[in-house]
Amino acid sequence: MNWKRASLAGLVAVPVIVLFAYGLTRDPRDIPSPLPGHEAPPFALQVFAPGQPPLARAIGDTVRLAAMRGEVVVLNFWASWCLECQTEHATLSNVAQQYVGKPVHFVGVLYNDDPKSGTDWIAKMGGQAYPATIDPHARTAISYGLYGVPETFFLDRAGQVAYKVTGPVSAATLTRVIDSLIVAVPQVAR
Amino acid sequence: MTGLLAHDALLVSFVVIFFGLIAVPVAVRTGRRDWMMLAYSAVYTNFLLVTVAVGSMLYALVTHDFSVSYVAQVGSRATPLFYTVISLWGALEGSILFWAWVLGIYAAASVWVNRRREGNLIPYAVVVLLLISLFFAILLVGPADPFKAVFPVLPDGPGPNPLLQNHILMAVHPPLLYLGYVGYSVPFAFAIGGVLSRDIERDDWIRLARRWTLIAWAFHSAAIIAGMWWSYEVLGWGGYWAWDPVENASFMPWLVATAFLHSVIVQERRGMLRLWNLNLIVGTFVLTILGTFLTRSGIISSVHAFTTGTIGYYFLAFIAVVLFGSLMVVAGNSDRLRTTGRYDAVASRETVFLLNNLFLTAFMFTVLIGTLFPLAAEAARGVKVSVGVPFFNRMTLPMIVSLLFLMGVGPALPWKSSTRAEIKDKLLVPAIGAFVLLVVALAAGMRSVYGSLAFAFVGYAAMANLREYWIGMRARRAAHGEGWGTALVRLINGNRRRYGGYVAHLGIFLVALGIAGSQSFRTEREATLKPGETMILDGRTIKLKELWGRQEPQRAVIGATFDITINGKSRGTAEPRMNFYPTSQTPIPTPDVKSSILGDLYFNLQSIREDGSAATIKVIHEPLVPWIWFGGLVVVCGALIAMFPGGRVRETLTADLPR
Amino acid sequence: MNQRSWVAICFAMALLVAAPLGAQSVADSILEARTTAVAAELRCPVCQGLSIQDSPSELSQEMRGMVRDQLRAGKTPAEVKAFFVSKYGEWILLTPTAQGFNLLLYILPFVLLLAGAVVIIVVVRRWTHTAEPVSLPPTDSP
Structure with missing residues (x-):
């Protein structure tokens, strides 16, 4: 056995093992969105489920990003066939009610689903505080780089995407992010 | 109850493995045959114990014993019996158990067949096989324990992954893949055993390694084709190969094993490439473990990746041990593996084998680099990137058509050296085949360059291969006055390795036509x-x-x-x-x-x-898609023909017998 | 006027006559081919691994529609891809852009292939030039 040569050959394995060890600390499913820090893609979404007063909007109304300038927007993508959406549903409704009167808008966006199933689902879940909208051909979903549901985007008062949550969102995250965004004064005041 | 029995069986197998690991050095030191037999029986006993565990799992699955964690995970009373049985390998823990069992079969069979062999090669190989078994035994009582007790026991379970209970090929593809994948452990054990026992200077270990590689390779080839078929029939996108990390993981060891099956011929006939062959065997095994690591650790996202816990770290440790261990063993002993043969001419079959190995290994590295690159990019740049179908197609198509071309040149060129006229005749005549298929492809509307090249080279290579049969049959007819059918059978029988190889080549041509046709004319x-x-x-x-x-x-x-x-x-x-x-x-x-x-x-x-x-x-x-499946069958037939020994010897014997 | 020009004019007239019938479908099939080419380079976000061209998922179908609309509106394939990268990150491209660190991915396989070829040339040279075979052990050679 030539030990010198053997150990030299052994060294070849080191970078490979290190790369794998690094890989084990990463989650391949966690793909960072390039949107935060950039201007939020505009949208105009039609309401199909009105929500509850005081946050209610009439069915058929169009929710426009442009109309919510200067205020915080929480954009939640969901579907009736999505299991994880059930776990965050009550949280979202509760937090939305908590912030009534504050400069925050909650908008639900139905993804890859039909409004009838969406309405039934909301009724089954015991109602929803804020309005839900439809997104024909998933155009808004794609422009927000959606991977699946649920995903929640937080838009700041300057109209930029501030933060994105993949998977069910918690009350703690919601309040923490919304509070920080309400405090932050729009830098581009027009 | 069944869970306890299986648990005990796995724990006892620990003791048995350790016993075997102690018995071998004792036997080697003292030269005592009886200790050797004890070490061998440790391998057999381990197999029996894992069989008990697998049997218990099947029993638990079929009786819907939801107190067993694996059954609670994949079982359901509504699932048909057939899919209940095959869910044995449908999720992580079960697949590890199945793996351990297949390893047990291979270890026991390879030791049993060679139990009377002299020298220390087999005892050292037993050590290697037992160490691999030990790793899987650790997984089965640790992070991949399928027999955990569940409490409270639920009345029903969710059933297997829907994708896996949707098609009958799910009963075929995984077992074939395990029989292929795990089978490479045997030649690896022989190779390492050969080096450690110093038997490697004699070339007989390579014959053992070749035989067992061929068995594994036949299963592996069938598994890859069955996997393609499964994804074609189930996933609904009309394709059969997506360069998914899992497909790549199964393809890489196949490429290296294929390279080995070719270059081993050079070693046997010409005494060259000994160190290289050792590397190929070790590389094949390492790639199987690497592939398992990639798919079981969740390190790379993929359609078939299992959800996981800590098992990735165990596999990482195992890869580290295997990589360091085998690199050191091979490099440390490379002095004893020098070439003894001699090269006569550049234009010879030896050269084609070298080029074949060059392209096959470059192919493997391309796939490996493409598969691991997202990881490297994230480490270097902190950005997630994808490497998918367009990359792999662009990079590997030149290599694939080169290999197809070599498949035509190789059988045509003789060993050692040859005259210019001979080479000219052998190389030029098959061009007719190339021309014919190229015209057919262009007439059918072929517009892609690689598609046309694939058709032309398949035509070339197929003609060259068929010509070998033709020449051989004609010679037999002339010499023995046989009919065409008899001549063909006796020709193949006379040199099964060679003509088995040619049959496998014909299968590859069919697969290549199927792929080129379905990609270009779709x-x-x-x-x-x-x-x-x-x-x-x-x-x-x-x-x-x-x-x-x-x-x-x-x-x-x-x-x-x-x-x-x-x-x-x-x-x-x-x-x-x-x-x-x-x-x-x-x-x-x-x-x-x-x-x-x-x-x-x-x-x-x-x-x-x-x-x-x-x-x-x-x-x-x-x-042409069905040609892929049929071609796969022909490849396996070729491997089976090449696998059975004795052709050459029998030919010389029967030739001397009076008829 | 030479013969070639006549042919060209006849061809152009034929096209003009056929235009109301065929132009629409010709333009459609060109657009479809361009859409397919771009879609084959974009990764489906919900299936991971397949392109949005191959994936049967609904999101992929909608994304294909978006590719088609953008191409029809006059965007170049590169611009369409850049749009998706701005939404999904580089991950969405099935072939990483060939620049910077990514170049390694394209160069390394060829470097290895060339290195292997050089090794083969050197080794074959050495072997063919060795007049005497290095000590042939008796057990060797079949």
Whole structure:
């Protein structure tokens, strides 16, 4: 056995093992969105489920990003066939009610689903505080780089995407992010 | 109850493995045969104990014993018995148990067959096999324990992953893959055993390694084809290969094993490439472990990746041990593996074998680099990137067509050296084949460069191969006065290794034509139809007859019936379906494939309008796809022919016998 | 006027006559081919591994529609891809852009292939030039 040569050959394995060890600390499913820090893609979404007063909007109304300038927007993508959406549903409704009167808008966006199933689902879940909208051909979903549901985007008062949550969102995250965004004064005041 | 029995069996197997690991050095030191036999029986006993564990698991699955964690995870009373049985390998823990069992079979069989062999090669190989078994035993009582007790016991379970209970090929592909993958442990053990026991200077270890590699390779080839077939029949996109990390993981060791099966011939005949061959065997095994690591650790996202816990760290440790260990053993002993043969001419079959190995290993490295690059990019740049089909196609197609070309040149060139005229004749005549197939392809509308090259080179290589049969048969007829059929059988029988190899080549040609044809001539159309409406694809009129639905115990099924007519003549019906499983958010498609010798018509139901008034259907016309499956069968037949020993010896014997 | 020009004019006239019938479908099939080419380079976000061209998922179908619309509106394939990268990140491209660190991915396989070829040339040279075979052990050679 030539030990010198053997150990030299052994060294070849080191970078490979290190790369794998690094890989084990990463989650391949966690793909960072390039949107935060950039201007939020505009949208105009039609309401199909009105929500509850005081946050209610009439069915058929169009929710426009442009109309919510200067205020915080929480954009939640969901579907009736999505299991994880059930776990965050009550949280979202509760937090939305908590912030009534504050400069925050909650908008639900139905993804890859039909409004009838969406309405039934909301009724089954015991109602929803804020309005839900439809997104024909998933155009808004794609422009927000959606991977699946649920995903929640937080838009700041300057109209930029501030933060994105993949998977069910918690009350703690919601309040923490919304509070920080309400405090932050729009830098581009027009 | 069954869980406890299996647990005990696995714990006892620990003791047995450790006993075997102690018995070998004692036997080698003292030279005592009886200790050697004890060490061997440790291998057999380990196999029996894992068999008890597998039997218990099957019993637990079939009796729906939801107190066993694995059954609670994949079992369900509604699942048909057949899919319940095959769910044995449908999830992580079960697949590790199955792996351990296949390893047990291979270890016991390889030791049993060679138990009377002199020298220390087998004892050292036993150590290697027991160490690999030890790793899987650790997994089975640790992070991949399938026999954990569940409390409280639930009355029913979720059933297997819907994708895995949707097609019968799920009963075929995984066992074949394990029989292939795990089989490479045996030549690896012989190789390391050969080096450690210093038997490697004699070349007989390479014969053992070749035999067992060929067995594993036959299963592995069949598994890859079955896997392609499965994804074609189940996933609904009309393709069979997506360069998914899991596909790559199974393909890489196949490439290296294929390289070994070729270069081993050079070592046997010419005494060259000994160190290289050792590296190929070790590389094949390392790549199987690497592939398992990639798919079981969740390190790379992939369609088939299992969800995981800590098992990735165990595999990482194992890879580290295997990599360091074998690199050091091979490099440390490389002095004893120098070439003893001699090279006569550049234009010889030896050179073609070298080039074959060059392209096969470069191919493997390309796939490896492409598979691991996202990881490297994230480490270096902190950005997630993808490496997918377009990259792999672009990079590997030149290598694939080069290999096809070499398959024509190799059999034509003689060993050692040859005269210029001989070479000219051997190399030029097959050009007729190239010309014919190229014309056929162009006439059929081929427009892609690589597709045309693939057709031409397959024509070239097939002609060169068939010519070898022709020459051999003609010689036999002249010498023995045999009929054509007898001459062919005796020719193959006379040198099974060589002609088995040529048969495998013919299979590869069929696969290559199937892939080139279906990629280049593929046409597809997507349309939303109401019942009674029609669409047209490549002269075929496809009419939606009706939409229907039914409830089955474990799922709900929605289907569509289509009538196919060509020139007004009815060509049967197609019934693609969508299956809704309670555990799956999205429906699992069951495409319908209408096959003929010239190609497939592939129907996939993309979606059905909520009110049931219309369906969106994708129809793909894919010429030559069935050739891939048939070609795979021919490859395996070739491997089987080459596997059985004795051809050459018998030929010389029978030749001397009076007839 | 030479013969070639006549042919060209006849051809152009034929096209003009056929235009109302065929132009639409020709333009459609060109657009479809361009859509397919771009869609084959974009990764389906919900299936991971397949392109949006191959994937039967609904999101992929919608994304294909978006590719088609953008191409029809006059965007170049590169611009369409850049649009998706701005939404999904580089992950969406099935072939990483050939620049910077990514170049390694394209160069390394060829470097290895060339290195292997050089090794083969050197080794074959050495072997063919060795007049005497290095000590042949008796057990060797079949």
